[in-house]
Amino acid sequence: MNGKSEITEKYLALFKENIDRISAISSPYINSFREAAYEKFSELGIPTKKNEEYKYTNLNIFFDHDYKNYFIPEEADFVKAEEFRCDVTDLDTHGIVLLNGFYPTINEKLRQLPSGVWIGSLNEAAAKFPALLEKHYGKYAKSETDGLIHLNTAMASDGVFVYVPEGVTLSKPVQVVNLVQSDEDMFNQHRNLIIVEKNAEFSIIICDHTLSPKKFLTNAVTEVFVGENAHFDLIRVQNEHNAACKITHTFIHQEKNSVASSNNMTLHGGLIRNSTYHYLGGEGAESNSYGLFLADKWQHVDNFVNVDHAFPKCTSNQLFKGVLDDMSTGAFNGRILVRPDAQGTLAYQKNNNILLTDDAKMDTKPQLEIYADDVKCSHGATIGQLDGEALFYLQSRGINKREARLMLMFGFAHEVIQNIKIEALRERMDNLVMQRLKGELSRCASCMVKCG
Amino acid sequence: MLIIKNLKASIGGKSILKGITLEVKPGEIHAIMGPNGSGKSTLAAVLAGREFVEVNEGTVLYQGKNLLGMAAEDRAKEGIFLGFQYPIEIPGVSMVNFMKTAVNEHRKHKGLDPLSASDFLKMMREKKEMVEIDSKLANRSVNEGFSGGEKKKNEIFQMAMLEPSLAILDETDSGLDIDALRVVANGVNKLKRSDNSFIVITHYQRLLDYIVPDVVHVLYDGRIVKTAGKELALELEEKGYDWIKREVENNVIA
Amino acid sequence: MEKDQDKILSDVTSGEYKYGFYSDIEMDRIPKGLSEEVVRIISSMKNEPEWLLESRLKAYRHWLTMKMPSWPNLKIPHIDYQEIIFYAAPKKRPLLNSIDDIDPELKRTFDKLGIPLEEQKHLAGVAVDAVIDSVSVKTTFRETLAEMGIIFCSFSDAVKEYPDLVKRYMGSVVPYTDNFFAALNSAVFSDGSFCYIPKGVRCPMELSTYFRINSANTGQFERTLLVADEESYVSYLEGCTAPSRDENQLHAAIVEIIVEKNAEVKYSTVQNWYPGNKEGKGGIFNFVTKRGICKGENSKISWTQIETGSAITWKYPSCILRGDNSIGEFYSVAVTNNHQQADTGTKMIHIGKNTKSTIVSKGISAGKGQNSYRGLVKVLKNAAFARSFSQCDSLLLGDKCGAHTFPYLEVDNQTAIVEHEATTSKIGEDQIFYCNQRGIATEDAIGLIVNGYAREVINKLPMEFAVEAQKLLQISLEGSVG
Numbered sequence A: 001m002n003g004k005s006e007i008t009e010k011y012l013a014l015f016k017e018n019i020d021r022i023s024a025i026s027s028p029y030i031n032s033f034r035e036a037a038y039e040k041f042s043e044l045g046i047p048t049k050k051n052e053e054y055k056y057t058n059l060n061i062f063f064d065h066d067y068k069n070y071f072i073p074e075e076a077d078f079v080k081a082e083e084f085r086c087d088v089t090d091l092d093t094h095g096i097v098l099l100n101g102f103y104p105t106i107n108e109k110l111r112q113l114p115s116g117v118w119i120g121s122l123n124e125a126a127a128k129f130p131a132l133l134e135k136h137y138g139k140y141a142k143s144e145t146d147g148l149i150h151l152n153t154a155m156a157s158d159g160v161f162v163y164v165p166e167g168v169t170l171s172k173p174v175q176v177v178n179l180v181q182s183d184e185d186m187f188n189q190h191r192n193l194i195i196v197e198k199n200a201e202f203s204i205i206i207c208d209h210t211l212s213p214k215k216f217l218t219n220a221v222t223e224v225f226v227g228e229n230a231h232f233d234l235i236r237v238q239n240e241h242n243a244a245c246k247i248t249h250t251f252i253h254q255e256k257n258s259v260a261s262s263n264n265m266t267l268h269g270g271l272i273r274n275s276t277y278h279y280l281g282g283e284g285a286e287s288n289s290y291g292l293f294l295a296d297k298w299q300h301v302d303n304f305v306n307v308d309h310a311f312p313k314c315t316s317n318q319l320f321k322g323v324l325d326d327m328s329t330g331a332f333n334g335r336i337l338v339r340p341d342a343q344g345t346l347a348y349q350k351n352n353n354i355l356l357t358d359d360a361k362m363d364t365k366p367q368l369e370i371y372a373d374d375v376k377c378s379h380g381a382t383i384g385q386l387d388g389e390a391l392f393y394l395q396s397r398g399i400n401k402r403e404a405r406l407m408l409m410f411g412f413a414h415e416v417i418q419n420i421k422i423e424a425l426r427e428r429m430d431n432l433v434m435q436r437l438k439g440e441l442s443r444c445a446s447c448m449v450k451c452g
Numbered sequence B: 001m002l003i004i005k006n007l008k009a010s011i012g013g014k015s016i017l018k019g020i021t022l023e024v025k026p027g028e029i030h031a032i033m034g035p036n037g038s039g040k041s042t043l044a045a046v047l048a049g050r051e052f053v054e055v056n057e058g059t060v061l062y063q064g065k066n067l068l069g070m071a072a073e074d075r076a077k078e079g080i081f082l083g084f085q086y087p088i089e090i091p092g093v094s095m096v097n098f099m100k101t102a103v104n105e106h107r108k109h110k111g112l113d114p115l116s117a118s119d120f121l122k123m124m125r126e127k128k129e130m131v132e133i134d135s136k137l138a139n140r141s142v143n144e145g146f147s148g149g150e151k152k153k154n155e156i157f158q159m160a161m162l163e164p165s166l167a168i169l170d171e172t173d174s175g176l177d178i179d180a181l182r183v184v185a186n187g188v189n190k191l192k193r194s195d196n197s198f199i200v201i202t203h204y205q206r207l208l209d210y211i212v213p214d215v216v217h218v219l220y221d222g223r224i225v226k227t228a229g230k231e232l233a234l235e236l237e238e239k240g241y242d243w244i245k246r247e248v249e250n251n252v253i254a
Numbered sequence C: 001m002e003k004d005q006d007k008i009l010s011d012v013t014s015g016e017y018k019y020g021f022y023s024d025i026e027m028d029r030i031p032k033g034l035s036e037e038v039v040r041i042i043s044s045m046k047n048e049p050e051w052l053l054e055s056r057l058k059a060y061r062h063w064l065t066m067k068m069p070s071w072p073n074l075k076i077p078h079i080d081y082q083e084i085i086f087y088a089a090p091k092k093r094p095l096l097n098s099i100d101d102i103d104p105e106l107k108r109t110f111d112k113l114g115i116p117l118e119e120q121k122h123l124a125g126v127a128v129d130a131v132i133d134s135v136s137v138k139t140t141f142r143e144t145l146a147e148m149g150i151i152f153c154s155f156s157d158a159v160k161e162y163p164d165l166v167k168r169y170m171g172s173v174v175p176y177t178d179n180f181f182a183a184l185n186s187a188v189f190s191d192g193s194f195c196y197i198p199k200g201v202r203c204p205m206e207l208s209t210y211f212r213i214n215s216a217n218t219g220q221f222e223r224t225l226l227v228a229d230e231e232s233y234v235s236y237l238e239g240c241t242a243p244s245r246d247e248n249q250l251h252a253a254i255v256e257i258i259v260e261k262n263a264e265v266k267y268s269t270v271q272n273w274y275p276g277n278k279e280g281k282g283g284i285f286n287f288v289t290k291r292g293i294c295k296g297e298n299s300k301i302s303w304t305q306i307e308t309g310s311a312i313t314w315k316y317p318s319c320i321l322r323g324d325n326s327i328g329e330f331y332s333v334a335v336t337n338n339h340q341q342a343d344t345g346t347k348m349i350h351i352g353k354n355t356k357s358t359i360v361s362k363g364i365s366a367g368k369g370q371n372s373y374r375g376l377v378k379v380l381k382n383a384a385f386a387r388s389f390s391q392c393d394s395l396l397l398g399d400k401c402g403a404h405t406f407p408y409l410e411v412d413n414q415t416a417i418v419e420h421e422a423t424t425s426k427i428g429e430d431q432i433f434y435c436n437q438r439g440i441a442t443e444d445a446i447g448l449i450v451n452g453y454a455r456e457v458i459n460k461l462p463m464e465f466a467v468e469a470q471k472l473l474q475i476s477l478e479g480s481v482g
């Protein structure tokens, strides 16, 4: 508290050393946030376990390390990224590839899809759509507790921009493939902004991959605006190697009668921390937050969810599950806040975890903070093993124990997966999870890195 | 089919079954009745292979094989089916996937190839019609959100799918309305052949109006205290269990 | 209908505190403020042995280095420790625990509270240690219990008569380093109860300590130490009240319980300190550290608490389940009305194999009250087959109050099963309607429903007190409705 940690000092210095180079390639509007964010980061620092929100996650091993910083992209890198192909068959999407948080194309950094939808580089969009940026950029990613969000605002210069105008339904989802590749250990931060206007409908898939066996640290912030009566779906598929640390902060701001879902599928990764903030900012809004992780070896997965019921008659749902093998560790930290005037709130939260070995460890901290009386809120959390009764039921029908265990684990995971609305992706997830559970997939699908 | 000799079993050190002897021949239907807590479900659990029930003494031969040494799933594949008193909900596991796995495990055991997806679905359809269960149930997760009656009908449906040689139905009739009761009874009657057997555990004579037992046993305090023809069920319905209790107590004293 | 109900709700949730009187008893007080000197004065007034003074000083010096905890979900006004009187005792103290030496005003005070100090008058089967401000004034049935080898006396007497036992166990469960208020208590504690149940003895009566804060500007810092030797059993109850005053008063106690093999301790609390007035003025700050250890195998600790009083409550009666097969239980009803705040719950630390814990917490918030459940269930690596179940429900009466739930589950053993469930809802309109439809008026229906809601916990209290607790619950919520 008193006096900043050495690690924090290091990143403050990093900012000072590079801010001119970063600013030079970024749009002035994005630059205008940097100083204040720097101050805020300097006040809050890199989160430690003393921070209630990071009580179960030690970031030091990744932050206390010297990385090559990827502030300015190099053209040579882009060529390699072009070779990457998504292997989900039947998945028909509008694709975007990001390499280390930047656009590996020179020409079409921002492109228009049918019905006036724009997708592409945030930095480009800042120049092309100043009014949109002014209205939304930096408006939702706010925190009085997490310094990493401000570190991102201080230093990020690009990422994905999506604009779906009023009343437009984009039938195909947008798929963002986030590639991380470098011959040296690398730290990168990118920033996404998604604007889904009134009565619009939009879904996005974000897939994370690491392509070279180096130590990587990613600190990404995504801001989402979901206008009145709009529908928004976000699915994250995380598939990174064991020496990679991925930290995501997603802020979903919802207006009246909108419906938004977030689904974090964590299949692989060294240290993963997903913070998802749902702000129900208008009557009748509905939010769904899902998460599934399968962890083994020394992996650590931490899901943090904050659902803020600021208006009456909103509904929220949280379902997070984890399967922990070997000496992996996991954490869940979910909060439901019902503000004084948010009458008629319905809020549910469920967190279930299965420990497969004696060395696995799970910590969970579901929280309800309720300041209105006409509410129905509940949460439940369990940490345990497969249900013995269910196991017997399956065996009594002639299914052998190994198979029965597998079915139960799959069923356990499928409860989360079934919420993915895009059928091809849902099937792919079922498939990957089944392979992973069978032990046939000891590393990421389509991975060239043997991180064993 | 099934020969139980002097079976004694306990749960957590507490003796529950205190010496049961029973023989079920192919083609027979046996009813087991008795007051709550007398050990009926425990007997069913022993036969199906629940591990928390400890067998302390006695033997159980099923089709000439020692049943007690076998794993639960092997017993199932050998043709033993237990209709649970309280079928458990298994969220996330679809009925289709569950049944397909079970049917194919049974087929593998018999040296048959797995059914193709379309053959399997056809079989599901046929059996659903046969036991008159709502086809929507089969699209859900196992027993999840089913009403009490739907769960019981689902047990009968599974029985139809797996075609057991020995089916043990543990209070499959309790909590059912008259229509559901008829569905359960019809299921049993349609599946009954000369080479398979049923043990029907029930509280009520009602079910036995539809399923006519060859033999009726009364289980009381871990022992079979009376065995007779189907008229015994009627007598029990009329007089309750008290006279049996008295009779047992008198016998013990005498 | 809606309007009506709101009005009735606000009527029934504005009861008066019935124990708010002040008794004019002649008291010895030391000057206000806290220093090493004050710690020495307290110790010397009690003629304490050197080792105890040393232990107080150590605690005091450690306390100086500590900060008040900021993590509870509470708004705590600044406490000026130099404005508190740390020791106040009735002038005329009985010698040899004799009833004749007690100040008649003091006797009347306890009579008024329903706690007669004469044994013949007392509820059959309950032995009482009566503590007023800083000291114990009378312990009933001491001799009767002594015949069975049970020691039940004031903490001060125990220090003199059983120094070895006190030395062995004091601070062994709650060390002075544990937290800010534990350190403070360890430095300035004045009195409290001591209880030892020897091997194989089932204590034949309820043991109980009754705490009364009487003097103005004083803090109360008592300690309870309870040791249940192998195969023994005791049921223990504490109650407490204080006069209504405009300023806040501090109560910072420590309770330590040690339970050996096959022994069982049931510890019940009916906490009814002055809660402050309707505007939130005055009331007791109740900052208490309670912890028990199930040392031996098959041992058991069961905490039951009915928390209706205090302006601010901060307490987490906890169990360290060290012995194999040991059991920890926590049953709690906490009511916050008007401006009351409570941050309460438990910690269950599973260390031994096959250990079990059960947590049932019922929060009731009314007026502008804020009620938080905070609990930790921790299963250590070797605690194979540990089982823990928590159910934390919150009931909201009115739209200005708050109910919060902060469970922490930390599991490091594969064979453990840890479950937590919580619900928050307002009092059910359909339940009220159901009662109305059967001819029960809404205000009675609310009383009925709240009591039904708390029943599971109230039923855990010793019979004699369950009725009391039920009444208290109605009084603290219902005012005139009885």
Ligand SMILES: Nc1ncnc2c1ncn2[C@@H]1O[C@H](COP(=O)(O)OP(=O)(O)O)[C@@H](O)[C@H]1O
Pocket (backbone or CB within 6 Å): B011, B012, B016, B034, B035, B036, B037, B038, B039, B040, B041, B042, B043, B052
């Ligand atoms: N899992 C169990 N653990 C401990 N006791 C059990 C368990 N299951 C059954 N019992 C006890 O075994 C006895 C017989 O129960 P059960 O077989 O269910 O009776 P029935 O089916 O005839 O009503 C009862 O006393 C019951 O309490």
Ligand SMILES: [Mg+2]
Pocket (backbone or CB within 6 Å): B040, B041, B042, B085, B170, B171
């Ligand atoms: Mg039964």
